[in-house]
Amino acid sequence: MDEIGDFFAAYSTLIGFVGVSALLALSVWVTLYAGQLTLGNAAFMGIGAYVSALLGRHLGTPFPIALAVGALAAGATAAPLGLTVFRLRGVYLAIATLAFGEVLRVILLATPITGKGQGLNGIPPKTELWHIYLSLAVVAYVLWRVQGSTVGRAWAAIREDETAAASQGIAVRRYKLGAFVAGALVAAWAGGLSAHLTFSIEPNDFAFSKAVQILVFAVVGGIPNPLGPIFGAALLTALPELLRPLKDYRDILQGLILLLVIIYLPRGLVTVAQLRRTRRLQEIGAADVA
């Protein structure tokens, strides 16, 4: 038992980060599942982090309420933003959402109340590990259930063929917007949790590299179901820490994993199991023909 206790003591921060990463990966999974490449979730995470930290500091807002308000603020930003950017598709959509992140970063750098370039320091460490993992369990369960609902099927249809989806009576723009706002809520909640785990936040924490990192979690893990992003986030967050001797090569390692996955497992690591099944089916099919 002591060993387990020691493990938690030594790695509790890392375990916390793994959970936060998994939440972030799920936040981008929603839009990816609907076939939309958006890179705004780092910015929504930032909104959640700053809003919840500022509420706690200046108004003494209780932690859960501060988290919720942070998430709602991000959702309220995502709705009008989504109405505008979902006129775009593919790379243009990705760039537009990325530009939103840049705008937010510049605003944070220039605003006194957010601490400008220094950011906010001394945020009380209110986040417990169970907060993170309870949130993760709830979000993962909800997304898993929604995936099999009419909403999840509509998202999949939009991903596969937008024109045909519209012909099935799916209000394409509305479903895309729903996915975008849902992702923003989750990302901002994760941002609030993360801010109260790390003591300090600054604008660059939520910039381009974070946006890409979140995307990589989800892509490496795989999009077919919500388990993929959780797995990808856990792997890519924990691996560099566990391989601390290779610390200098961390980004290289991450890039290498991404490359290998995209080349050999374009649908992500979770498809390994599926792949085996398909191979077997193909073998049976081949036997049938012969």
Next chain:
Amino acid sequence: MLLEAIRITRRFGGVVAVNAVDLAVAPRQAFGLIGPNGAGKTTLVNLISGHLRADGGTIRFAEADVTGSPPHELTTRGIARTFQGVRLFKGLSAIENVLVGRHVRMRADAVRRLWPRGAPDRADRDRAAALLDRVGLAQRADALSGELSYGDQRRLEIARALASEPRLLLLDEPAAGMNPTETGRLRELMRALVDEGLTILLIEHDVRLVMGTCERIAVLNFGRKIAEGPPAEIQGSAVVREAYLGSEDVA
């Protein structure tokens, strides 16, 4: 009239793809639309299904003005369609494709499903399975739609369109890539659907299929309607022969 197009017009740059076309489709009939390549048939279908906006003219469906309505609203009103090039959700199974087709007839169940045993979609799955059976795809329900043969894909697309329980079904060249046996079965299916009360607007290159299926036929050429009438009349029309049928072998 179930569907009425009044002087409907659509331009692409300098080309008038559909030029002041009038169309009136009565309920419970199969209405054929034929014409040479580039005559504007698919453009007309896209205008009716809401995928294209008309530059001029009016479209009425079931006594309501639906000009400019988006595709998803028209599907809710009862217009379903297939696509010339087959547009299935390739990464989804056959039955999932049909379930997506039922979207407008299903109760939204995302919230109910949060309860672990909530919202069994048994009834909808059964209906989807019955539709697959009807087009002869019962055995392939769980196959990825992208892996079906071309003829199967065409039939699956029809099943998906029927899943929305439409009043008007637009079929854009449904027999393309089918062999004579499959085409024969398609004709039987279309006649059976009309007998059950469905209205079909059939765009087809296979003139024989159109003649053998439809009560009424309109002929388009260079975006204009040049003739309309029952099959025998169209077959005998000199204008039509000159524009189109002259080069075809019509039995």
